[in-house]
Amino acid sequence: MVLVVGALILAVILGVFLLIPRDRKSAYSKTVHPNVNTNKASKLYSKTEVSLHNKRTDCWIIIKNKVYDVTSYVEEHPGGDAILAHAGDDSTEGFYGYASIN
Numbered sequence: 001m002v003l004v005v006g007a008l009i010l011a012v013i014l015g016v017f018l019l020i021p022r023d024r025k026s027a028y029s030k031t032v033h034p035n036v037n038t039n040k041a042s043k044l045y046s047k048t049e050v051s052l053h054n055k056r057t058d059c060w061i062i063i064k065n066k067v068y069d070v071t072s073y074v075e076e077h078p079g080g081d082a083i084l085a086h087a088g089d090d091s092t093e094g095f096y097g098y099a100s101i102n
Contacts, residue, residue, distance in 0.1 A: 045060075045067045047062075047089075050062060050067055050088055050089070051088040051089065052088065053069070053071075053087070053088050054084075054087040054088030054089070055087065056074055056084060056087075057071065058071055059071045059074050059083070059084065059087045059088070060087070060088060061083070061086055061087060061088075061089070061090075061091040061095075062089065062090040062091060062092065063090075063091055063092050063095050064092055070083065082094070
């Protein structure tokens with residue numbers, strides 16, 4: 001009886017070791033380094049340039065000093081045309097619901 005219980009416990013332990021995924025490293029594994037050149041550089045837009053994109057068919061907004069092209073979202077906006085109230089302008093307060101301080 002003790003032999004059967006011991007064999008079952010050993011089988012469970014071996015099964016757990018075989019089923020648990022683990023990171024196996026070998027001498028042939030390579031370290032992957034991210035390519036620094038793949039980072040996209042941010043483009044800077046002036047407020048004047050953003051202000052030109054103030055229509056339903058061409059709508060940009062500024063949120064926390066970042067420019068977003070939300071043209072494809074205008075028709076789906078849950079607030080309806082409220083998104084157009086600040087088209088081409090700073091929408092931080094409307095987005096967060098309060099005056100945001102950087």
